[in-house]
Amino acid sequence: MYSLLLVDPDNETCSTYAQVLRDERFTCTVCKSAAEVAALEMTGAYDLLIMEMDLPDANGFDFIASLRSQSQIPIVVLSSRSDIIDKIVALEMGADDFMLKPIVERELLARIRSLLRRSRTKYVGSVSRSRMFVFDGVEIDTSARLVRRNGESLGLTQVEYVILEMLIDAAGQTVSRDLISLKALGKELAPYDRSIDVHISKLRKKLGAVSDRAERIVTVRGVGYFYSMPKDEKAVGMA
Structure with a gap:
């Protein structure tokens, strides 16, 4: 939405x-x-x-x-x-x-x-080459720009969607705050700028808690964030 x-x-x-x-x-x-x-x-x-x-x-x-x-x-x-x-x-x-x-x-x-x-x-980033990604109870429909959890739309904003897309595309690797700012906000990250952290916080709330680990999106202090996939699971692209 x-x-x-x-x-x-x-x-x-x-x-x-x-x-x-x-x-x-x-x-x-x-x-x-x-x-x-x-x-x-x-x-x-x-x-x-x-x-x-x-x-x-x-x-x-x-x-x-x-x-x-x-x-x-x-x-x-x-x-x-x-x-x-x-x-x-x-x-x-x-x-x-x-x-x-x-x-x-x-x-x-x-x-x-x-x-x-x-x-x-x-x-839209490189994840958009596939129509649908399914992982961790979450579905990303890149053609419709929709994200659902357990079948329910999360109503992500454009920036939240791009951030999530970047984190999933990174496959568990840390994505820097500088890169997120450039791609999701279209600007260089300024000193003391906390806007990325605000968007991450809102995205975490919309994605919801996970019982077997502390956060879906993990902070790497002073660097950036990565998406913590469950063991033996990865994002699966669907035609």
């Missing part, structure tokens, strides 16, 4: 769009201002951002540029501004799409899905 962030100061618009997205099985978080977005843990928490160009507390162009400097999250801009210059500048600042209001809901959904497909393709 994809997690979307909707940023729009208008209550009615937010309510309408959020319901449309949830009806299509997206999870949707709503913010009314740039300040509310700034208060969130943005790095990798959301798969796509939809924003109104005119925000009450920030210049829309500056807001886009700021987001893009911190994240590779796909950005869809919704605006009543019909001037082509506004569209060009928004795209140059880092937006991935620009739609004029009034918005046709089916078109918005189609554009969102298109961006998510492209984003998924960008981040």
Whole structure:
């Protein structure tokens, strides 16, 4: 399940769009201002951002540029501004799409899905050469970007999915925090940056506890993480 962030100061618009997205099985978080977005843990928490160009507390162009400097999250801009210059500048600042209001809901959904497909393709690693991997009670369907445990979807975010994929692909070898940051977050790991640890913690909770060992994902202090497979078990690819 994809997690979307909707940023729009208008209550009615937010309510309408959020319901449309949830009806299509997206999870949707709503913010009314740039300040509310700034208060969130943005790095990798959301798969796509939809924003109104005119925000009450920030210049829309500056807001886009700021987001893009911190994240590779796909950005869809919704605006009543019909001037082509506004569209060009928004795209140059880092937006991935620009739609004029009034918005046709089916078109918005189609554009969102298109961006998510492209984003998924960008981040998919070598595990994706196979359609399905089964291991340790967990199934990874790479064609659908779904992870299930005991038949139940775990609802991983894009970043959580990529991290898990990297760890499984490493087959028990340690994956460095630097490499995870580059591949999953699209940025170099900065000193004192704990964002990877936050995502690992959330991923551990979603994967659940295992009775015969302490953690599915093991920390190698100062280095990175590896996935602890049960003895005599490995990830099995299925056609």
